[in-house]
Amino acid sequence: xxxxxxxxxxxxxxxxxxxxxxxxxxxxxxxxxxxxxxxxxxxxxxxxxxxxxxxxxxxxxxxxxxxxxxxxxxxxxxxxxxxxxxxxxxxxxxxxxxxxxxxxxxxxxxxxxxxxxxxxxxxxxxxxxxxxxxxxxxxxxxxxxxxxxxxxxxxxxxxxxxxxxxxxxxxxxxxxxxxxxxxxxxxxxxxxxxxxxxxxxxxxxxxxxxxxxxxxxxxxxxxxxxxxxxxxxxxxxxxxxxxxxxxxxxxxxxxxxxxxxxxxxxxxxxxxxxxxxxxxxxxxxxxxxxxxxxxxxxxxxxxxxxx
Numbered sequence: 001x002x003x004x005x006x007x008x009x010x011x012x013x014x015x016x017x018x019x020x021x022x023x024x025x026x027x028x029x030x031x032x033x034x035x036x037x038x039x040x041x042x043x044x045x046x047x048x049x050x051x052x053x054x055x056x057x058x059x060x061x062x063x064x065x066x067x068x069x070x071x072x073x074x075x076x077x078x079x080x081x082x083x084x085x086x087x088x089x090x091x092x093x094x095x096x097x098x099x100x101x102x103x104x105x106x107x108x109x110x111x112x113x114x115x116x117x118x119x120x121x122x123x124x125x126x127x128x129x130x131x132x133x134x135x136x137x138x139x140x141x142x143x144x145x146x147x148x149x150x151x152x153x154x155x156x157x158x159x160x161x162x163x164x165x166x167x168x169x170x171x172x173x174x175x176x177x178x179x180x181x182x183x184x185x186x187x188x189x190x191x192x193x194x195x196x197x198x199x200x201x202x203x204x205x206x207x208x209x210x211x212x213x214x215x216x217x218x219x220x221x222x223x224x225x226x227x228x229x230x231x232x233x234x235x236x237x238x239x240x241x242x243x244x245x246x247x248x249x250x251x252x253x254x255x256x257x258x259x260x261x262x263x264x265x266x267x268x269x270x271x272x273x274x275x276x277x278x279x280x281x282x283x284x285x286x287x288x289x290x291x292x293x294x295x296x297x298x299x300x301x302x303x304x305x306x307x
Contacts, residue, residue: 020286059272125157
């Protein structure tokens, strides 16, 4: 399992996470503070708490799970209720906190997918930096041949991280990624990060293209891709649940990355995803900085959310 020694950057992640979740935390804390300020913990209280959680986009299923658990806990004081809520959130999120293990395969191939604008290319650049800090060699595959800007963006991230980018001016995205895997094998590279064009799950011909890319990757390197990571934009709220379901049905997802948590009060959607799907949440993003995408930790997230 990949791990880092503690660094100044790692030490500041919790503070950056708190800042990144400010919009969601402000919504939750404002409403929770009003609820807990002398209000009796009765049926009306739980109705108000349910509305607060739904407003933060925690989702119906996760909200019911939390409310039912809190009722069973029979909390008598605000302090007991807050502690119980914190514990239940960590319990709910902990199964999703499974860091990606890239050991055992070389190159380890990650195929990135998602809808337009979710932040795939930016996430690839940041994940490349993350693994480089761990001492891993990285190669980028510009498999989004639909937008010239996507190729240019990935090449810019390649220069920023000082890693090679395999790209073509146009053509078949599967061929680009095939070439990238062969280049990685020849250069003894640890990790291949393969970009793909954004698409809606309803665009069936484009979803079929992703299936083709997956098959071609398997021909280039049997057993690959080793990770199919869906990148999600937190700003889209509950719609991310439909995206997970559709992409998983088409490709068999192995992990998720949730970006742009800093730009929304819907950060509770992460809880909704964890409740609805058993997929690991590999990374969360809370800013534009190169180190503002980090592995998901349940206790850190809940601590930042309910500070």
